[in-house]
Amino acid sequence: MKLNRRGFIGTLAASGAVLSAPAVLGQAKPRVVVIGGGAGGATCARYIAKDSDGAIDVTLVEPADIYYTCFFSNLYIGGFRDFDSLAHRYDKLTGEYGITHARAMASGVDRDAMKVTLEGGETLAYDRLVIAPGIDFVDGSVPGWDLSKAEIMPHAYKAGPQTQLLKAQVEAMPEGGTFCMVAPPNPYRCPPGPYERISMVAHVLKERNPTAKILLVDPKDKYSKQGLFEEGWQKHYSGMIDRIGPDFGAANVEVRPNAMEVVIDGEVEKVDVCNVIPAQKAGLIAAAAGVTDDTGWAPVNPHSMATRADPNVYVMGDASAQGDMPKSGFSANSQAKVAAMNIRSELTGSKAFPAKYSNTCWSLIDTDDGVKVGASYEATDEKIASVDSFVSQTGEDADLRKATYEESLGWYAGITADIFG
Known part of the structure; x- marks a missing residue:
């Protein structure tokens, strides 16, 4: 209907x-x-x-x-x-x-x-x-992150100033920079929400910063509307989005907000914006x-x-x-x-x-x-x-x-x- x-x-x-x-x-x-x-x-x-x-x-x-x-x-x-x-x-x-x-x-x-x-x-x-x-949020679910770090690595999963902060950070990314999202484990608010957000960030970067990259660090084997999102990302944002699942270390993630680093199964990634959505x-x-x-x-x-x-x-x-x-x-x-x-x-x-x-x-x-x-x-x-x-x-x-x-x-x-x- x-x-x-x-x-x-x-x-x-x-x-x-x-x-x-x-x-x-x-x-x-x-x-x-x-x-x-x-x-x-x-x-x-x-x-x-x-x-x-x-x-x-x-x-x-x-x-x-x-x-x-x-x-x-x-x-x-x-x-x-x-x-x-x-x-x-x-x-x-x-x-x-x-x-x-x-x-x-x-x-x-x-x-x-x-x-x-x-x-x-x-x-x-x-x-x-x-x-x-x-x-x-569950304390300690993402090592290195707590609410005191939300002004550096926003969660933006309670709407308001956090949403505005994340949008401003995305728009201010350096040319060719890296946006990273640490996605939450189940269960969490709005199952498709993180993946729609990836789509919207990609939409902004495609227009403003087309050489930028998106790194999606996801502890889940599968997620809501996965086939639809992956089809859409290939169609609209080909080559921009890289998803790392649990088989490749996403279940073992640490963030270092002051250094703007994400550590994935021991490997350090330097990022420009990091959206941490905890458990x-x-x-x-x-x-x-x-x-x-x-x-x-x-x-x-x-x-x-x-x-x-x-x-x-x-x-x-x-x-x-x-x-x-x-x-x-x-x-x-x-x-x-x-x-x-x-x-x-x-x-x-x-x-x-x-x-x-x-x-x-x-x-x-x-x-x-x-x-x-x-x-x-x-x-x-x-x-x-x-x-x-x-x-x-x-x-x-x-x-x-x-x-x-x-x-x-x-x-x-x-x-x-x-x-x-």
Whole structure:
């Protein structure tokens, strides 16, 4: 199905349908606290407030006034979007839906007392808690790199100033210089994301610095849309991109930011720009709340997105361990609507429907050369399970690839309207 803004929003009712019941007169409103204002958290907050018709008190804990989407940030690096197009405010959530925006970091969760502590010491009581903190990085996963080195070797995997820094570094590369990416191990945010980024960097260098080289150091044997990316790189950027996989030492990598060196299985490579995307885990507040396991992610009930550790705490999006869905903005938005439906049902007596989920990930390889992968999912007792999937094919004609790219633009407009109002 071709998606545009209206078409995307029109598909949302299937995963978030609810029949609301009014709160009992004289009874205090039930309280929901949502930690994290991204695709999962903001969607969940909006749907709870909107579809409960004010019967539930919703507080969004998010220190920023503006959220920059990580999805589509690669297109900014490639010069296909401006930075402001990634920026979204919370004004409609607070003004139109009555959501309280607590501009602070959550520093702790007391699940026994059902309270969230903010960085300034204030506490927020809740009847249900939503934790949607996105990702944090695994310390030491790339020897030589930590967050203190991100101004030299940026990760740019949380959108904002890091994205701007990486773009500026690419554009300032010396003639014939080397761009290096250290790709992450599974699982991580947006499986095709590193490879779309390679494509966008190649697009910039092809225009500005055509003798430059790209070195992709990848610890994985295979990756999302691999055949499509490799076909596109050969077509558009022949001879520019060199991928080193685990068989050639990519599982043994060290970086030396101050010297701008990457050490691959003992062999030193001098580079001009290095994008280090480390191994990932759930945002730190999920671990602080005690809802993560030894993997660093938060296991959830596939039917509701409530955590396995506590039925009053919900986790969605990148931070969740839920089964077959990739960690993506589309997934987070889809999961958030299921969580919102179940939270409303529990707190207001409204009807909940069986959970259904969907996801599509688009990637741009070069101008008007868009590809996609996606699936529909259902909840089982064990996991969210894929029931039907699709992927672009190699050898597609230019008109289809252009249509796929244009579809992604419609989706972005639709999903950001659905998240932020």
